[in-house]
Amino acid sequence: MTVRILSIAGTDPTGGAGIQADLKSVAALGGYGMAAVTCLVAQNTHGVRSIHTPPVAFLREQLDAVSDDVAIDAVKIGMLGTAEVAATVHAWLTDQRAAGRRFPVVLDPVMVASSGDRLLDQDAEDAVRALAVAHADLLTPNLAELAVLDGTAAVPGGPLDSAEDGDPVEGWDRALAAGRRVAAHTDSVVLVKGGHLPGERTPDALVAPDGALLAEIAAPRVATRNTHGTGCSLSSAMATLYARTGAWPASLAAAKRWLTGALAASDGLDVGSGTGPVHHGHHLDAAVDAWLAEAGASDGGASPEAGRFTDRLWERSTDIRRQIDELEFIVRLADGTLPEPRFRAYLAQDAAYLQAYSRALSALAASSAPAHVRTFFARGAITAATEETVLHRQWLGDDDGQDLQIGPVTSQYVDFLLAHTGREPWQVGVAAVLPCYWLYAEIAATLSRGLEAHRAASPEQSSTASNGDHPYGTWLAAYDDPGFQDAAAACRALVDEAAQTADEATRRAMTTAFLRACELERDFFAAELPTSDAVSPRG
Numbered sequence: 001m002t003v004r005i006l007s008i009a010g011t012d013p014t015g016g017a018g019i020q021a022d023l024k025s026v027a028a029l030g031g032y033g034m035a036a037v038t039c040l041v042a043q044n045t046h047g048v049r050s051i052h053t054p055p056v057a058f059l060r061e062q063l064d065a066v067s068d069d070v071a072i073d074a075v076k077i078g079m080l081g082t083a084e085v086a087a088t089v090h091a092w093l094t095d096q097r098a099a100g101r102r103f104p105v106v107l108d109p110v111m112v113a114s115s116g117d118r119l120l121d122q123d124a125e126d127a128v129r130a131l132a133v134a135h136a137d138l139l140t141p142n143l144a145e146l147a148v149l150d151g152t153a154a155v156p157g158g159p160l161d162s163a164e165d166g167d168p169v170e171g172w173d174r175a176l177a178a179g180r181r182v183a184a185h186t187d188s189v190v191l192v193k194g195g196h197l198p199g200e201r202t203p204d205a206l207v208a209p210d211g212a213l214l215a216e217i218a219a220p221r222v223a224t225r226n227t228h229g230t231g232c233s234l235s236s237a238m239a240t241l242y243a244r245t246g247a248w249p250a251s252l253a254a255a256k257r258w259l260t261g262a263l264a265a266s267d268g269l270d271v272g273s274g275t276g277p278v279h280h281g282h283h284l285d286a287a288v289d290a291w292l293a294e295a296g297a298s299d300g301g302a303s304p305e306a307g308r309f310t311d312r313l314w315e316r317s318t319d320i321r322r323q324i325d326e327l328e329f330i331v332r333l334a335d336g337t338l339p340e341p342r343f344r345a346y347l348a349q350d351a352a353y354l355q356a357y358s359r360a361l362s363a364l365a366a367s368s369a370p371a372h373v374r375t376f377f378a379r380g381a382i383t384a385a386t387e388e389t390v391l392h393r394q395w396l397g398d399d400d401g402q403d404l405q406i407g408p409v410t411s412q413y414v415d416f417l418l419a420h421t422g423r424e425p426w427q428v429g430v431a432a433v434l435p436c437y438w439l440y441a442e443i444a445a446t447l448s449r450g451l452e453a454h455r456a457a458s459p460e461q462s463s464t465a466s467n468g469d470h471p472y473g474t475w476l477a478a479y480d481d482p483g484f485q486d487a488a489a490a491c492r493a494l495v496d497e498a499a500q501t502a503d504e505a506t507r508r509a510m511t512t513a514f515l516r517a518c519e520l521e522r523d524f525f526a527a528e529l530p531t532s533d534a535v536s537p538r539g
């Protein structure tokens with residue numbers, strides 16, 4: 001069943017925060033969104049200009065109009081603005097309960113916007129606290145709001161906190177302690193959010209009224225300034241997912257995954273020149289493009305006129321690339337804990353793959369592409385074949401690879417490449433082989449950061465020891481070879497050039513081929529580390 005979620009919140013005419021963000025988030029997570037407006041806010045990505053609060057009797061009319069007609073599966077409360085508005089929502093919820101209508105309530109105690117503008121009168125804090133105590137099932141304060149609810153300065157960002165650049169670990173411990181106190185006091189689950197902590201991580205945790213830590217998620221910080229409305233979006237996502245599942249930890253895990261994708265895709269939005277919004281519908285782009293393609297219409301974004309074609313491809317592959325970064329195989333390869341048999345099994349598949357890749361590049365070298373394109377791929381075919389030989393000699397020993405069992409994902413990827421470079425227009429072929437260059441070049445950067453971290457953590461390995469004691473150090477270092485990075489950039493430029501010469505149908509086929517190859521790259525890495533791996537890690 002589609003869950004019906006009511007947002008009670010203020011507005012943002014630029015669509016990034018408040019009710020507009022709530023409705024987008026509910027829809028993005030498969031719910032049906034409804035909204036009753038508390039305050040009208042003239043704001044944009046730079047800040048709040050003015051606030052108009054309609055008479056509270058009208059708010060009550062909106063709320064009754066909904067509840068008299070529609071069964072509500074969850075309520076999300078955002079900006080309340082004044083004590084009177086908070087009391088009106090409080091009274092309506094009390095009446096709903098008295099009438100036997102029970103639904104989960106997520107309260108995002110919005111007090112100050114990320115721009116620094118106040119969104120709640122100071123004398124309304126008690127009314128919000130009372131609402132939390134009486135009706136909230138989940139509270140989602142940011143660190144500053146947590147400090148206000150806690151009534152102490154013991155939270156980073158709290159009233160007396162002067163250590164803006166303090167230690168993130170200590171700050172997080174203090175935040176969790178405050179979260180536990182607020183959960184106990186309000187008898188609600190508290191989602192403690194680390195978005196405003198300094199450092200590389202943005203931890204989030206759920207604490208229960210009895211102090212139990214229900215979940216803790218340490219997501220990496222997405223490097224973007226576009227965080228306007230993340231709090232609104234996360235709280236309405238939690239309301240929607242909890243209405244669907246009845247489980248807070250599962251809701252948080254799914255909501256964070258979606259929100260991280262929305263943050264990662266936000267740079268492609270270009271909404272406003274200040275702190276921009278997140279891309280709530282980032283995961284829907286591919287479905288809409290497929291419908292448009294079936295309808296024979298332009299996808300509107302992948303035309304060569306609209307900036308670099310490969311920029312659009314990169315943006316469209318955001319989710320797949322994130323999934324690759326999060327794969328256990330990649331994480332453990334980078335930190336050196338990947339079991340060696342697993343690594344060797346991967347390399348064997350990689351060697352088989354490279355033989356076929358070399359044949360695919362040869363097909364492009366023999367295609368009807370312009371001469372400089374054919375030359376590039378002729379060289380690439382030789383490099384891939386040579387690389388394959390080196391892999392065999394260095395890691396796989398004398399085994400000549402003849403009796404290698406080719407895994408199902410490897411053969412799927414190989415079939416895909418050979419079909420796309422042999423039978424399709426050359427432009428589609430170059431788009432199909434690009435991920436093997438480009439994603440590998442990007443993954444190399446991730447892996448070499450892992451190697452750097454490993455070296456830094458092993459100071460006894462002097463800087464003259466090139467690879468520390470990382471078991472795959474030599475292999476990781478070869479990955480980050482500048483020659484390979486250059487080849488990836490050159491291949492990308494050829495794909496941009498190919499898009500210029502292609503008609504619209506061919507550009508669509510290029511996009512589809514690129515994205516499919518990205519998925520196959522992901523599946524190739526994922527196939528090598530089944531979760532039930534019984535091999536013990538290398539000592």
Ligand SMILES: Nc1ncnc2c1ncn2[C@@H]1O[C@H](COP(=O)(O)OP(=O)(O)OP(=O)(O)O)[C@@H](O)[C@H]1O
Nearest residue numbers: 114142193194195196202221222227229230231232
């Ligand atoms: N740069 C980022 N990268 C990844 N996650 C982030 C980032 N910034 C915020 N988040 C996440 O966004 C959610 C909202 O957290 P935050 O602490 O920013 O709340 P907030 O201040 O209420 O939000 P808002 O900015 O809308 O006021 C949390 O899940 C947090 O971890």
Ligand SMILES: Cc1ncc(COP(=O)(O)O)c(N)n1
Nearest residue numbers: 010011017018113114228229
């Ligand atoms: C109506 C409304 N509600 C909430 C926020 C907080 O969002 P942010 O802190 O990201 O500005 C906002 N700006 N506007």
